Amino acid sequence: MVDISRRNIVAGSAVLAAAASCMPAYGFAPPINKPAAGFYRYKVGEIEVTVVNDGVSRMPLTDDFVSNVPKDRVNAALDALFMEKDFYAGPYNPIVVNNGKQLALIDTGTGELGFKGSNGLNGRLMLGLAAAGIDPATIDVVIASHYHGDHINGILKADNTLAFPNAEILVPEPEHKFWMDDGEMSRTTNPRVEAGFRNARRVLTPEVLKRLRTYQTGKEVIAGVTALSSPGHTPGHHSHIISSGNKTVFAQADVTHAPFLFARNPGWHIALDVDPVMAEATRRKIYDMLAADRMTVQGFHYPFPAVAHIEKTSNGYREVMVQWSPVL
Amino acid sequence: MVDISRRNIVAGSAVLAAAASCMPAYGFAPPINKPAAGFYRYKVGEIEVTVVNDGVSRMPLTDDFVSNVPKDRVNAALDALFMEKDFYAGPYNPIVVNNGKQLALIDTGTGELGFKGSNGLNGRLMLGLAAAGIDPATIDVVIASHYHGDHINGILKADNTLAFPNAEILVPEPEHKFWMDDGEMSRTTNPRVEAGFRNARRVLTPEVLKRLRTYQTGKEVIAGVTALSSPGHTPGHHSHIISSGNKTVFAQADVTHAPFLFARNPGWHIALDVDPVMAEATRRKIYDMLAADRMTVQGFHYPFPAVAHIEKTSNGYREVMVQWSPVL
Numbered sequence: 001m002v003d004i005s006r007r008n009i010v011a012g013s014a015v016l017a018a019a020a021s022c023m024p025a026y027g028f029a030p031p032i033n034k035p036a037a038g039f040y041r042y043k044v045g046e047i048e049v050t051v052v053n054d055g056v057s058r059m060p061l062t063d064d065f066v067s068n069v070p071k072d073r074v075n076a077a078l079d080a081l082f083m084e085k086d087f088y089a090g091p092y093n094p095i096v097v098n099n100g101k102q103l104a105l106i107d108t109g110t111g112e113l114g115f116k117g118s119n120g121l122n123g124r125l126m127l128g129l130a131a132a133g134i135d136p137a138t139i140d141v142v143i144a145s146h147y148h149g150d151h152i153n154g155i156l157k158a159d160n161t162l163a164f165p166n167a168e169i170l171v172p173e174p175e176h177k178f179w180m181d182d183g184e185m186s187r188t189t190n191p192r193v194e195a196g197f198r199n200a201r202r203v204l205t206p207e208v209l210k211r212l213r214t215y216q217t218g219k220e221v222i223a224g225v226t227a228l229s230s231p232g233h234t235p236g237h238h239s240h241i242i243s244s245g246n247k248t249v250f251a252q253a254d255v256t257h258a259p260f261l262f263a264r265n266p267g268w269h270i271a272l273d274v275d276p277v278m279a280e281a282t283r284r285k286i287y288d289m290l291a292a293d294r295m296t297v298q299g300f301h302y303p304f305p306a307v308a309h310i311e312k313t314s315n316g317y318r319e320v321m322v323q324w325s326p327v328l
Numbered sequence: 329m330v331d332i333s334r335r336n337i338v339a340g341s342a343v344l345a346a347a348a349s350c351m352p353a354y355g356f357a358p359p360i361n362k363p364a365a366g367f368y369r370y371k372v373g374e375i376e377v378t379v380v381n382d383g384v385s386r387m388p389l390t391d392d393f394v395s396n397v398p399k400d401r402v403n404a405a406l407d408a409l410f411m412e413k414d415f416y417a418g419p420y421n422p423i424v425v426n427n428g429k430q431l432a433l434i435d436t437g438t439g440e441l442g443f444k445g446s447n448g449l450n451g452r453l454m455l456g457l458a459a460a461g462i463d464p465a466t467i468d469v470v471i472a473s474h475y476h477g478d479h480i481n482g483i484l485k486a487d488n489t490l491a492f493p494n495a496e497i498l499v500p501e502p503e504h505k506f507w508m509d510d511g512e513m514s515r516t517t518n519p520r521v522e523a524g525f526r527n528a529r530r531v532l533t534p535e536v537l538k539r540l541r542t543y544q545t546g547k548e549v550i551a552g553v554t555a556l557s558s559p560g561h562t563p564g565h566h567s568h569i570i571s572s573g574n575k576t577v578f579a580q581a582d583v584t585h586a587p588f589l590f591a592r593n594p595g596w597h598i599a600l601d602v603d604p605v606m607a608e609a610t611r612r613k614i615y616d617m618l619a620a621d622r623m624t625v626q627g628f629h630y631p632f633p634a635v636a637h638i639e640k641t642s643n644g645y646r647e648v649m650v651q652w653s654p655v656l
Contacts, residue, residue, distance in 0.1 A: 029426070029431045030426075031426045032378070032426075032461050032462070033656065034656075035653070035654060035655055035656050036367050036378075037364075037365070039364050041360065041362070048359040048360065048361065050360070050364075055654040056651070056653070056654055081648060082622065082637040082648055082650070083651075089651065091652070098357065098358075098359045098360075100359065101356065102356065103356065103357045121654065124654050132360070132364070133360050134357065138356070138357035140356065294410065303649070303652055309410040311408070320409060321649065323384070323411075323417065323419060323631040324633075325363070326363060326366055326381055326383040326448075326452050327363050328361065328362075328363050
């Protein structure tokens, strides 16, 4: 029987107190139970690039997800990659570019709504920015590659206010034209594209439109960042060439979705393509260039930190990830 | 002409002050100029693993670095990987294992001396631990896989005091026996091995030896971490099987050095091997097992975050890196 008389409790407390005073300052450390911050930083000449992982999708692999390939073949590819079958895990990697004059965010991830909708599996940009020491209020420019939700939804917070309150929103001219065109919207028969129209119009609130400016292919969007038309995935899809001194990085946006599927199999058409045939032609042209020029590619849907080179293979391309560098 | 009369200076200051008071709270953010913290965290069942990148080497590629292959072939392999020729960039990735009762560090990196000697290119463990929220004083156990400097030098600070002041040092029994054996030391004709003897004896100060305990193959070093003899690279080299519930990770230490060279070419002998023929036999045996069992491998010299699976190829093995997970 346990004696809980006052005398024993007092005596017990005294023993505990004595023991505590003898305890060293250290002791067993409990698990931290918090994932690492997903950010990575490197230089392109004088330009500083911070890759901020927005997380990853976990979409059920529908029969039409790769529209011209049976689901079994996609599952076999996933299995060979030691990845979960019947799901598509596509990473999201926005980047912050500091050219010494402006702080630009290229693509925004899925935003606060994405974070809530995925239980934090994506929509993590704000967490990553905080870890990277970047205040959203200091972003001068948000540059969108195209109008799919994982690239523009992060413009807004969950309450539809601006996530980057002081930023101009720079968007590709033909992309804006397409998704804002009521005729194009009324003519589409593809439910995914239709959803894209509805979402783009949801995100482009009057407040966003007030801050919006269009950019054109071949022109500098900001100093050191040149837009390059890479259409097909969406009609006005653009990539960005980041250049300083003799260094160049090709920020490809969605020329491929995750490279472990779509660069290795450039003929695979992802259901999200508005024009899959044009997307494939663009992909092959750009990947031939990346391989021939041994260019560094920064891929929005590449595995974090999403920096790679491209080698040509017998039936496609293979991403060769750049090793994590401990220094800038 | 510039008028620098006192009156103009005062007037100018007033204008500047007025302008400053109108400035918004934000403004252009200067480059951060600081690399990301190289740590990564994941769970193995109930066990929490934190990978902490210690940086990377940048060793000139000597003619004998791969002792049984001409330097030209090694350079060709580096070039195909888009890596710098004539240098060997080997990453270092110690891990911290929290089994719910003890906090263990497996291998230490090159230490404070390494940090100074490499201008911060390696010896970064302490920076990474700080970023990961791990106080070195809370490390209960340091587990060494073997006695090469990049695995044990971090036991000491630059002033030869203990980097982990409250930790026991657990080392493989045959490894300790070999490097402490004066007869073995006197018989070696390999200058790299000779340097290894000198370094091990430098690191194992009386204070370290006081805290040192040996462990044996097939036994749990701490709960959930079982030692497995994997000799050749050094005579007493051990790997560690981290296991909890139905999850297992094989922490291989140096069964291969960087996999992009030595897993893809398992017959290549790195000059650091004490017994390269035995090391190759161990490597092939373990990699056959990793591939057959589709086991997750954590590789000390893998590119950070250094978690992968192994596929068998026609002439060796290929590391398939696990995608960065944004959540635990």
